[in-house]
Amino acid sequence: MRPGEGANLVLRGATVLDPAAGIEGTHDVVIRAGEIAELAPPGAGDTDGLEVVEAEGLHAFPAFFDPHVHLRVPGREDEEDVETGTRAAAAGGYCGILAMANTEPSVSTAADIEALREEAREQASVPVGFLATVTREMEGEELTEMADIRAAGAVGFSDDGLPIRSARVMRRALQYQRLCGGTIALHEEDPELSGDGVMHEGPVSAALGLAGIPSVSESTMIARDAALARYEDGRIHVQHLSAEESVAAVRTAKAAGAQISCEATPHHLCLTDEQVRALDASRFKMNPPLRTESDRQALLEGLRDGTIDCIATDHAPHAEEEKTVPFEQAAMGVTGLETAFAALHTDLVLGGVIDLGLLVERLAGGAEPFGLERPTLAPGSEANVALCDLSAKWTVGEEGYESRSSNSWCAGRELNGRVLVTLAGGQVAYRLRSFSLGVAQ
Ligand SMILES: [Zn+2]
Numbered sequence: 549m550r551p552g553e554g555a556n557l558v559l560r561g562a563t564v565l566d567p568a569a570g571i572e573g574t575h576d577v578v579i580r581a582g583e584i585a586e587l588a589p590p591g592a593g594d595t596d597g598l599e600v601v602e603a604e605g606l607h608a609f610p611a612f613f614d615p616h617v618h619l620r621v622p623g624r625e626d627e628e629d630v631e632t633g634t635r636a637a638a639a640g641g642y643c644g645i646l647a648m649a650n651t652e653p654s655v656s657t658a659a660d661i662e663a664l665r666e667e668a669r670e671q672a673s674v675p676v677g678f679l680a681t682v683t684r685e686m687e688g689e690e691l692t693e694m695a696d697i698r699a700a701g702a703v704g705f706s707d708d709g710l711p712i713r714s715a716r717v718m719r720r721a722l723q724y725q726r727l728c729g730g731t732i733a734l735h736e737e738d739p740e741l742s743g744d745g746v747m748h749e750g751p752v753s754a755a756l757g758l759a760g761i762p763s764v765s766e767s768t769m770i771a772r773d774a775a776l777a778r779y780e781d782g783r784i785h786v787q788h789l790s791a792e793e794s795v796a797a798v799r800t801a802k803a804a805g806a807q808i809s810c811e812a813t814p815h816h817l818c819l820t821d822e823q824v825r826a827l828d829a830s831r832f833k834m835n836p837p838l839r840t841e842s843d844r845q846a847l848l849e850g851l852r853d854g855t856i857d858c859i860a861t862d863h864a865p866h867a868e869e870e871k872t873v874p875f876e877q878a879a880m881g882v883t884g885l886e887t888a889f890a891a892l893h894t895d896l897v898l899g900g901v902i903d904l905g906l907l908v909e910r911l912a913g914g915a916e917p918f919g920l921e922r923p924t925l926a927p928g929s930e931a932n933v934a935l936c937d938l939s940a941k942w943t944v945g946e947e948g949y950e951s952r953s954s955n956s957w958c959a960g961r962e963l964n965g966r967v968l969v970t971l972a973g974g975q976v977a978y979r980l981r982s983f984s985l986g987v988a989q
Pocket of ligand 1: 708709710735787788835836
């Protein structure tokens, strides 16, 4: 993030909603020097010297935080980089993201972390936290220098893309994690059970004649790692929960007192494996795979009861030639930063499945599992704000993407709800081109 003086503006008459801070009502959101100075009654905010944004009828939320993004640096700058990835985040209403380490080569040393943090200081439009791999070259054998990596500023550790196959290695990692801090984020999958699977194992995979990945491939590894985390008093975060059995495993582990948190993605919350019947099914290929309606319902229940702490996009940019091939050969992963809020608002909130407050709370919930501060609109806080027009309709991809890749799972869909302005780290990180920000008083 480039250093600046901080935004000076007022969102006049905005509908303000920050359930985690107990804030709900119509206010002038007064932002001075990058801080939320005041939530004043509409029209009563001291706007002296501030840029005024007429926000009547618009919603101001705490900006979102995504703990699971693939920025593809180093190595695949043709798909994404720090600049384009954080621009996509800002356009999606995010004030912070965490970048995964499964790059080419992987992020595995203190020097790698230092270099990326420097790159982010120069290029990022929203703050980025970096994770390093748990094991060298993600080979699952030898641990990285976790203490040095932490000292260089890594937020945590993850071999995401791959599971940590060996329980012995996982246990050692937890022992180091307890000493040096930094949450371990886990892609949970038993490779023995997943085999050559390309989609969820069930009636649809049987009908299509495709090799399946069973739900227990995920849930048995969660149960193993939750038990290890409890035994070693370590801190883990389970990534992209996809199955009913997995929600149950996390719920049980939390009840037993394990230091465990977890996330679910917009695509797993909105879609099922029925999508794979589509002609352009490669668009819906990801790991973990889309599962059944009862899995989706279990994820929604987990979101409601707090078993699932946060929504993470698992934004995974891919070059077009990796996706426009037959399903079995297609790369796994979809982009999601620019559409998460609108897609979930359209499908779940307008669909009557969850309420707006819960969506906002879970979209901003990705910081705390990594020991970072939750974005909030409480006066005195750094300004991290997503200003949204819930009545705006737009078609995904019609005006292109901020991301360098276009493998969006909801490309071509008309969505309801649009981010107009994002403040991140006290600065204006994004404004929709067609929305004029206001006039200086
Ligand atoms: Zn993963």
